Amino acid sequence: MTAVAAQPPSPPEPLSPVGVRRGAARVSITAKEELAGEMIHSQNCFDHVGRALGWRKLDECGGFDAEARSTLGDGEPVGAENEMSWFEIEAAAGRYLKVAVDAGLNANAADLRLAALQAKVNT
Structure with missing residues (x-):
């Protein structure tokens, strides 16, 4: 059981x-x-959500990751392999989706929410 799943339910x-x-x-x-x-x-943002789920805070964490990912260049800075892998699209999406699903959204609703978030960052 994750920290988010162990929290009292918070309606999406x-x-x-x-x-x-x-x-x-x-x-x-x-x-x-x-x-x-x-x-x-x-x-730190995702740790905060893990301690006290707030949907707005989750969206803030997801917005941060999506924007950070969009600002990364093509080249990998020397010695920044861990940081680059943290912001890979699959890793960032996985963090957001895991929290959303653990908090009670079904997988399809979580995917749609993430897609809407990414669209807001990319506009």
Whole structure:
């Protein structure tokens, strides 16, 4: 059982555009700490959700990851293999989807929510 699944049920809320934008905007702040700082921010965000699920906070974490991933260049910085793998599309999507499903969304609803989040970040 995961920390999210062990929490009292929290009825799913609609995707939070404010949360998504807030997460995406934080990338420019954490970019000052380079890729390692971005990864730490993402880890802390998902740790927070694991302790106290909030749908808006989950959307903020997902928005951050989607924006961070979109800003990565094609080249892999030397010594940043862990950070690059953290933000790979499958890894980032997997984190978001796992929390959403553990919190009570079915897999299809979680996929749709993630797709809507990614569309908001990419517009």
